[in-house]
Amino acid sequence: MRYGRIPDETIRRLSTYMRGLVGLFHEGIEKVSSTALAEALHMNPPQIRKDLSYFGAFGTPGVGYEVEKLLNHIKDILKLNNTHSTALVGFGNLGSALLKYPGFSPYGLDIVAVFDDDSAKIGKKINGIEVEDVSRIKDLEKREIRLAILAVPANAAQETTDKLVEAGVRGVLNFAPLYLKVPKKVKVITIDIATDLARLPYYLPAG
Ligand code: NAI
Numbered sequence: 001m002r003y004g005r006i007p008d009e010t011i012r013r014l015s016t017y018m019r020g021l022v023g024l025f026h027e028g029i030e031k032v033s034s035t036a037l038a039e040a041l042h043m044n045p046p047q048i049r050k051d052l053s054y055f056g057a058f059g060t061p062g063v064g065y066e067v068e069k070l071l072n073h074i075k076d077i078l079k080l081n082n083t084h085s086t087a088l089v090g091f092g093n094l095g096s097a098l099l100k101y102p103g104f105s106p107y108g109l110d111i112v113a114v115f116d117d118d119s120a121k122i123g124k125k126i127n128g129i130e131v132e133d134v135s136r137i138k139d140l141e142k143r144e145i146r147l148a149i150l151a152v153p154a155n156a157a158q159e160t161t162d163k164l165v166e167a168g169v170r171g172v173l174n175f176a177p178l179y180l181k182v183p184k185k186v187k188v189i190t191i192d193i194a195t196d197l198a199r200l201p202y203y204l205p206a207g
Pocket of ligand 1: 089090091092093094095115116117118121134150151152153154156160174175176177191192193194
């Protein structure tokens with residue numbers, strides 16, 4: 001199903017709603033009100049109702065939302081009802097930790113290819129996945145891999161991104177601490193733990 005233009009902020013919150021709904025689903029809860037969902041996620045109910053209204057009305061007034069139905073609907077919106085093969089570039093400290101993390105596959109996001117430029121790492125096998133030379137990035141389109149996680153040093157990030165884009169990648173989760181230049185058709189999401197951490201001392205009690 002196609003939806004109209006949806007604000008990026010709404011898309012970001014949908015993945016948070018999904019995380020809450022997955023928890024409720026595993027607890028065996030079948031129905032949830034927007035108020036209860038908002039409480040569980042520390043969000044506000046009108047915001048949830050507004051976000052969900054972009055996709056039509058799913059809730060029944062006074063009863064709330066059917067958890068499984070809403071979960072499937074959000075997965076459908078986020079295109080998570082199919083699995084997405086994902087490439088990882090940079091098999092260093094961060095890359096190897098990400099490859100071991102089991103928390104991506106419940107969302108249908110599987111790291112199926114790993115690339116590095118270090119000959120000492122190329123050819124190593126981890127959980128059945130072989131680290132490949134970066135020159136093989138060019139084959140990603142043929143392998144139907146359109147998402148990538150970027151965990152290379154900052155000075156290699158733009159050049160690597162250009163290679164990924166040329167190879168048909170349309171979504172990049174970037175861990176390198178810089179803004180990447182990409183064509184409009186490509187979505188980059190940059191994760192920066194350091195700047196999030198840097199906001200935290202502000203909330204410490206004055207001492
Ligand atoms: P690392 O040095 O342990 O690993 C980098 C890997 O990239 C190495 O295996 C290296 O051989 C490979 N590499 C270097 N140039 C390459 C190229 N042109 N093509 C392919 N592979 C290449 O570094 P670490 O600690 O894993 O960090 C990786 C990146 O993630 C860095 O940019 C770092 O700043 C960033 N980072 C970001 C965090 C965040 O919160 N966003 C947290 C930790 C790291």
